[in-house]
Amino acid sequence: MSMFREALQPFDKLPIYELLTEEGLEKIHQATMKVLQEGGIAFHDPEALKILKTNGAKVEGEMVYFGAEIIEEFVAKAPETFTQIARNPDRSVQIGGEAVTFAPVYGPPFAFDLENGRRSSTIQDFENFVKLAYLSPYIHHSGGTIVEPNDLPVNSRHLDMLLSHIVYSDKPFMGSVTSPQNAADSVEIVRRLFGAQAIQENPALLSLINVNSPRQFDETMLKALRVYAEARQAVIITPFIMAGSMAPITLAGALTQQNAEALAGIVYTQMVNPGAPVVYGSYLSTVDMKTGAPVFGSPESQVALYASAQIARYYKLPFRSGGTYTTSKLTDAQSAYEAMMTMIPTTLARVNFVLHAAGWLESGMTAGYEKFILDCDVLGMMQKFYKGIDLSEEEFGMDALFEVEPGGHYLGTDHTMRNFRTAFYQTDIMDYNDYTQWDMEGRKDSVQLANERVKDLLASYESPPLDEGKKDAVESFIARRKQELETN
Amino acid sequence: MSMFREALQPFDKLPIYELLTEEGLEKIHQATMKVLQEGGIAFHDPEALKILKTNGAKVEGEMVYFGAEIIEEFVAKAPETFTQIARNPDRSVQIGGEAVTFAPVYGPPFAFDLENGRRSSTIQDFENFVKLAYLSPYIHHSGGTIVEPNDLPVNSRHLDMLLSHIVYSDKPFMGSVTSPQNAADSVEIVRRLFGAQAIQENPALLSLINVNSPRQFDETMLKALRVYAEARQAVIITPFIMAGSMAPITLAGALTQQNAEALAGIVYTQMVNPGAPVVYGSYLSTVDMKTGAPVFGSPESQVALYASAQIARYYKLPFRSGGTYTTSKLTDAQSAYEAMMTMIPTTLARVNFVLHAAGWLESGMTAGYEKFILDCDVLGMMQKFYKGIDLSEEEFGMDALFEVEPGGHYLGTDHTMRNFRTAFYQTDIMDYNDYTQWDMEGRKDSVQLANERVKDLLASYESPPLDEGKKDAVESFIARRKQELETN
Numbered sequence: 001m002s003m004f005r006e007a008l009q010p011f012d013k014l015p016i017y018e019l020l021t022e023e024g025l026e027k028i029h030q031a032t033m034k035v036l037q038e039g040g041i042a043f044h045d046p047e048a049l050k051i052l053k054t055n056g057a058k059v060e061g062e063m064v065y066f067g068a069e070i071i072e073e074f075v076a077k078a079p080e081t082f083t084q085i086a087r088n089p090d091r092s093v094q095i096g097g098e099a100v101t102f103a104p105v106y107g108p109p110f111a112f113d114l115e116n117g118r119r120s121s122t123i124q125d126f127e128n129f130v131k132l133a134y135l136s137p138y139i140h141h142s143g144g145t146i147v148e149p150n151d152l153p154v155n156s157r158h159l160d161m162l163l164s165h166i167v168y169s170d171k172p173f174m175g176s177v178t179s180p181q182n183a184a185d186s187v188e189i190v191r192r193l194f195g196a197q198a199i200q201e202n203p204a205l206l207s208l209i210n211v212n213s214p215r216q217f218d219e220t221m222l223k224a225l226r227v228y229a230e231a232r233q234a235v236i237i238t239p240f241i242m243a244g245s246m247a248p249i250t251l252a253g254a255l256t257q258q259n260a261e262a263l264a265g266i267v268y269t270q271m272v273n274p275g276a277p278v279v280y281g282s283y284l285s286t287v288d289m290k291t292g293a294p295v296f297g298s299p300e301s302q303v304a305l306y307a308s309a310q311i312a313r314y315y316k317l318p319f320r321s322g323g324t325y326t327t328s329k330l331t332d333a334q335s336a337y338e339a340m341m342t343m344i345p346t347t348l349a350r351v352n353f354v355l356h357a358a359g360w361l362e363s364g365m366t367a368g369y370e371k372f373i374l375d376c377d378v379l380g381m382m383q384k385f386y387k388g389i390d391l392s393e394e395e396f397g398m399d400a401l402f403e404v405e406p407g408g409h410y411l412g413t414d415h416t417m418r419n420f421r422t423a424f425y426q427t428d429i430m431d432y433n434d435y436t437q438w439d440m441e442g443r444k445d446s447v448q449l450a451n452e453r454v455k456d457l458l459a460s461y462e463s464p465p466l467d468e469g470k471k472d473a474v475e476s477f478i479a480r481r482k483q484e485l486e487t488n
Numbered sequence: 489m490s491m492f493r494e495a496l497q498p499f500d501k502l503p504i505y506e507l508l509t510e511e512g513l514e515k516i517h518q519a520t521m522k523v524l525q526e527g528g529i530a531f532h533d534p535e536a537l538k539i540l541k542t543n544g545a546k547v548e549g550e551m552v553y554f555g556a557e558i559i560e561e562f563v564a565k566a567p568e569t570f571t572q573i574a575r576n577p578d579r580s581v582q583i584g585g586e587a588v589t590f591a592p593v594y595g596p597p598f599a600f601d602l603e604n605g606r607r608s609s610t611i612q613d614f615e616n617f618v619k620l621a622y623l624s625p626y627i628h629h630s631g632g633t634i635v636e637p638n639d640l641p642v643n644s645r646h647l648d649m650l651l652s653h654i655v656y657s658d659k660p661f662m663g664s665v666t667s668p669q670n671a672a673d674s675v676e677i678v679r680r681l682f683g684a685q686a687i688q689e690n691p692a693l694l695s696l697i698n699v700n701s702p703r704q705f706d707e708t709m710l711k712a713l714r715v716y717a718e719a720r721q722a723v724i725i726t727p728f729i730m731a732g733s734m735a736p737i738t739l740a741g742a743l744t745q746q747n748a749e750a751l752a753g754i755v756y757t758q759m760v761n762p763g764a765p766v767v768y769g770s771y772l773s774t775v776d777m778k779t780g781a782p783v784f785g786s787p788e789s790q791v792a793l794y795a796s797a798q799i800a801r802y803y804k805l806p807f808r809s810g811g812t813y814t815t816s817k818l819t820d821a822q823s824a825y826e827a828m829m830t831m832i833p834t835t836l837a838r839v840n841f842v843l844h845a846a847g848w849l850e851s852g853m854t855a856g857y858e859k860f861i862l863d864c865d866v867l868g869m870m871q872k873f874y875k876g877i878d879l880s881e882e883e884f885g886m887d888a889l890f891e892v893e894p895g896g897h898y899l900g901t902d903h904t905m906r907n908f909r910t911a912f913y914q915t916d917i918m919d920y921n922d923y924t925q926w927d928m929e930g931r932k933d934s935v936q937l938a939n940e941r942v943k944d945l946l947a948s949y950e951s952p953p954l955d956e957g958k959k960d961a962v963e964s965f966i967a968r969r970k971q972e973l974e975t976n
Contacts, residue, residue: 017505017836024879031884042894063894118923216894245897249904249911251877253885286912288920292899295920299873299913307877327920333862334918334934336821340828341869348505348836362923374821381829385787389739389795391512396519397741406530406551406704409733411780416737423737424774425787430822432776432783432815435606435850446822 008091009140010386011098016313017348019306025314028255028307035215035260036066042216045223048268055271064264071263074270080316082277083202084141084234087193088170088464093140095206095234095279095353096318100386102357102379103141104133105323105367106174106208109148112361113369114451118329121147121367123157127164129359131461132372132454134169138379139358144174144208146359147367156485158182159478162189166474170464175205175233180223183207185481187231192473203234203277206353210283211239211261213246217268225265229272236320236353237265238281242294243304245287251300255307258284266317279353282308282321294363296325297338302345309349322346323356324375327363331371331447335361339375347382370450373457377429384425394418429453496579497628498874499586504801505836507794513802516743516795523703523748524554530704533711536756543759554752562755562762568804570765571690572629572722575681576658576952581628583694583722583767583841584806588874590845590867591629592621593811594662594696597636598854602939606817606854609635611645613855615652617847619949620860620942622657626867627846632662632696634847635855644973646670647966650677654962658952663693663721668711671695673969675719680961691722691765694841698771699727699749701734705756713753717760724808724841725753726769730782731792733775739792746772747799754805767841770796770809782851784813785826790833797837810834811844812863815851819859819935823849827863835870858938861945865917872913882906917941 020028040063043049049059055074058065081096093101111121129146133139142165149157158176165173166189175186190204198204209225212218217225228235239261241247243254262280269278284304285294295301305321312319323346324339339360346354356364357379359372389395400415410416429449431438438444508516528551531537537547543562546553569584581589599609617634621627630653637645646664653661654677663674678692686692697713700706705713716723727749729735731742750768757766772792773782783789793809800807811834812827827848834842844852845867847860877883888903898904917937919926926932 015506018503019876024877027879031886034886035889039890212895214892214894214896214898244904244908244911245899248885248888248898248901249907250883250885252879252883253889253903256884257889289908289912289914291920291922291925293920293922295912297869297918299869300911302873303877327918328934329919329923329926329931330933331821332933332935333819333821333824333859336824337828337862337866338918340825340832341866344828344832365923371821374825378825378829381785381787385790388507389512389791391515391740395738395740396744397736397738398519398522400736401523401741401745402527404702406702407700408702410702410736411733413736415741416732419737420732420777423732423788424777424783426777430785430815430826431817432779432781434779434781435817435853437779438817443817445818445820446816447820 008137009093010100010383012100012350012386013098014386014388016350017306018310019303020310025310028252028259028311029314031256032259032263033068033071035256036071036264037068038065039215040065041261041264043222044216045219047226048222051271052268066264066267071267074267075263075315077270077274078266078278078317079275081318082234084172084206085194085198085202085204086170086172087166087466091171093172099352100350100354101140101352102138102354104129104139104143104146104372105356105359105364106144106146108365108367109150110366111147111369112366113454114447118366120150122151123149123160125367126161127168128458129367129372130164130168132457134171134464135457135461136376138376138383140171142169142171142173143355156482159185159481162186163474163478166193167466168463172206175207175228177207177209177221177224179220180227183224183227187227187233188477189474192477193470200232203232205233207233207235209235209237209265211237211265213240213261214257215261217265225269226272229269229276232273232276234277234279235269236279236281237262237269238283238320241284243284243286243300244289245292251304254284255304255311258282258308259311279320280312280315280317284308296327296363297341302341305342305345306349309351318352320351320353320355322351322354324358324360324378325356326361329362331361331368331374335371336374343378343382347385369454370447373429373450373453374446377427380428381425496625497581498588498871500588500838500874501586502874502876504838505794506798507791508798513798516740516747516799517802519744520747520751521556521559523744524559524752525556527703528553529749529752531710532704533707535714536710539759540756552752554755559751559755562758563751563803565758565762566754566766566805567763569806570722572660572694573682573686573690573692574658574660575654575954579659581660587840588838588842589628589840590626590842592617592627592631592634592860593844593847593852593855594632594634596853596855597638599635599857600849600854601857601942602935608638609855610639611637611648614649615656616946617855617860618652618656620945622659622952623945623949624864626864626871628659630657630659630661631843644970647673647969650674651962651966654681655954656951660694663695663716665695665697665709665712667708668715671712671715675715675721676965677962680965681958688720691720693721695721695723697723697725697753699725699753701728701749702745703749705753713757714760717757717764720761720764722765722767723757724767724769725750725757726771726808729772731772731774731788732777733780739788742772743792743795743799746770746796767808768800768803768805772796784815784851785829790829793830793833794837797839806840808839808841808843810839810842812846812848812866813844814849817850819849819856819862823859824862831866831870835873857942858935861917861938861941862934865915868916869913
């Protein structure tokens with residue numbers, strides 16, 4: 001593993017903020033076991049029901065009931081950490097343990113930039129975001145559907161998105177889950193890119209399987225999950241929880257339901273293919289009781305995030321959650337307050353895979369260019385934060401402490417000279433000018449500064465080198481598949 | 489203690505985020521003792537030097553050297569917690585232990601609002617901020633110089649500010665430190681307001697004694713400190729640290745210097761009057777190596793905040809730090825990212841007294857009306873966060889979990905009905921509308937919304953009742969002092 005790669009993905013050696021006591025964790029575990037055993041989870045897929053039954057779960061119609069022993073047995077088969085490979089080996093990421101991976105926003109049908117406002121997103125937006133994610137040293141993963149390319153045919157746009165990730169970035173990426181066939185296409189593409197052997201050893205895809213909460217998995221997700229698990233590609237099982245509408249309004253209840261749903265999916269994954277890489281996901285927001293709308297950045301979801309991370313660790317599973325969520329429609333103060341209300345707990349809870357780490361606006365409906373840039377700078381700060389505090393002799397700087405007289409100045413000391421390059425995080429976008437200088441430079445707010453940065457970055461972008469043979473292998477498959485899809 | 493008061497000031501029962509190991513704490517303590525013993529601290533006040541010498545410190549010229557035993561002996565005399573009384577007893581606050589107190593920004597010479605932009609602040613601004621702080625349920629303290637009333641004479645404006653705190657609010661407040669005479673005036677005013685006996689038992693003032701870092705206390709601060717400590721009023725000893733210019737550029741060194749300075753001031757306070765209430769303060773920012781300007785919200789100051797809080801707890805002292813700092817000139821996304829970069833660590837480190845908790849802009853040069861409103865909403869979220877997670881039976885909501893079918897909805901359940909009023913924090917200002925509704929309502933950003941809220945709040949303001957006799961006693965003193973100051 002090269003130095004560069006080490007520098008890229010942070011490893012969190014800091015203490016974790018543990019909000020729950022061990023007794024509290026045990027209580028949530030026991031309540032979860034009761035829900036799994038007596039309440040059950042619906043699996044809307046005959047093949048899944050067959051697999052679950054064969055492996056010892058109790059099946060009645062589409063309802064599946066799990067005893068605590070089955071949960072324990074199959075959860076134990078899932079790896080505690082795994083590596084997702086990237087086409088640039090230096091960009092491969094560890095998922096789980098002390099490793100942290102930041103990935104862009106996923107799923108918005110709209111894009112926003114200062115000049116054009118909010119509009120239906122296109123493949124051009126998609127490519128732009130792949131490029132911006134590639135260029136940021138604080139984004140370790142190219143993500144999946146960063147924005148929907150609405151100008152492309154629905155049935156084949158997954159192919160265009162995958163090609164975009166492969167051509168415009170060399171970071172790892174996610175597979176399609178919109179149909180089992182799209183999942184199979186994703187697997188075939190990484191097989192051609194990495195080779196069949198390589199993707200058996202380590203997954204080249206990490207894909208998002210959402211639970212259709214409360215307590216059900218739909219057929220598309222279950223079939224996509226099976227495609228990935230059979231090919232030993234990684235999946236994230238994420239209950240889609242809005243406490244108060246899709247789960248109990250109280251946190252203990254919402255966490256219990258989330259845990260039951262996540263464990264049911266994880267256990268099913270291990271029944272499909274024992275040892276297949278799987279991530280415990282949490283996407284837990286609250287509901288505005290006035291409008292019924294989801295609320296991001298609430299104090300309750302902060303608490304839930306700490307607790308969810310602890311619960312995932314209790315089962316020794318890699319954990320996905322967090323990001324820079326906001327309900328705001330603009331990259332205004334609200335958007336940043338809310339983003340941090342999730343992002344700092346994300347850091348202190350040691351979330352392993354952070355989807356939606358940059359660019360999220362409007363409850364996930366919009367990918368914001370300027371927000372992306374600002375969020376990335378914050379991710380850089382978080383990455384510096386993980387370094388914690390060094391208590392070596394040099395860091396105490398006793399030579400400087402004794403050299404500088406009372407009322408004196410440290411700027412010129414040898415100690416400052418030795419350390420100034422690395423002491424502080426260097427912002428890419430925050431404005432530290434004093435009022436006069438800021439006034440002279442045009443009184444720009446952070447959105448204007450970020451808008452300028454977007455243009456500079458896209459203008460400076462150069463593709464990472466890609467082996468022509470591999471590129472051809474991927475492109476010829478995509479061409480064939482597009483032809484088949486047009487014919488059908 | 490009434491329910492209302494309990495509801496007002498939060499008590500943090502959550503785990504604290506402890507960043508340093510015990511070994512790390514011990515290392516910083518040892519380095520601090522070396523600085524105090526061999527490096528020394530300058531006290532620019534002959535009377536202070538006399539007191540320090542009498543009490544066993546080694547004095548050479550204006551330099552004072554402290555052995556570890558003297559530090560230990562006098563730090564132990566300081567109370568671990570104390571109560572600062574307010575003229576409404578329900579608003580009295582505990583300082584220290586699990587108690588948390590939020591106070592407004594302190595010191596800016598400018599005010600900002602959306603209509604008028606940034607301008608020299610006036611007594612009208614001062615009164616407005618006292619009123620806004622009074623009206624917020626999440627501000628527990630009226631603060632001190634919220635903004636400078638630049639339209640009033642310098643030599644008597646401390647009297648106008650104190651009167652403003654007393655008349656327009658019933659929350660506790662801070663005393664003047666701009667001269668020993670102004671400190672004495674502050675004490676006389678609270679003596680008239682509360683009675684001589686009451687302020688001997690519990691302080692009615694909490695005042696800000698800054699260290700003129702590195703390693704020196706100036707004469708004004710030392711004389712003001714003595715006035716307060718002799719009258720048994722509380723002081724906060726705060727080293728003014730910009731790591732890289734006023735302290736070593738590395739955190740271990742900056743924390744060591746801060747600790748030496750804070751302990752020297754605390755020990756001196758206890759020599760002046762053993763048992764006098766005193767708070768360990770930290771105001772530790774970093775420096776932008778490009779411009780030399782202070783940087784707020786850096787990852788390094790987050791780390792330092794956690795460590796500083798631990799160090800204060802090591803000495804069993806109440807701790808002041810944190811707030812909603814920003815270097816931004818506007819209430820834009822940057823201002824909110826940076827505010828949260830300090831405010832969340834402030835919460836998780838259990839800072840006891842949070843000065844600058846609302847309204848801070850432009851590295852403390854400006855008090856922002858809209859920022860104040862938005863910050864207060866975030867303080868409300870933090871206050872809700874302190875409640876943590878309740879793992880009682882009702883909170884698990886097993887009735888609802890079993891009642892709602894897979895794919896069903898929790899909104900109509902009995903459990904939701906029983907809990908919806910208290911389950912979630914109710915925002916005062918964040919916009920949770922969907923895009924269409926937000927568009928229909930005029931596409932307002934958070935600054936516009938906050939600006940409207942400022943006007944509504946100030947229009948709705950009513951003074952808390954104040955005993956006429958006490959008011960007269962304060963006003964007659966102020967009138968006399970103003971006459972004396974005019975004559976001089």
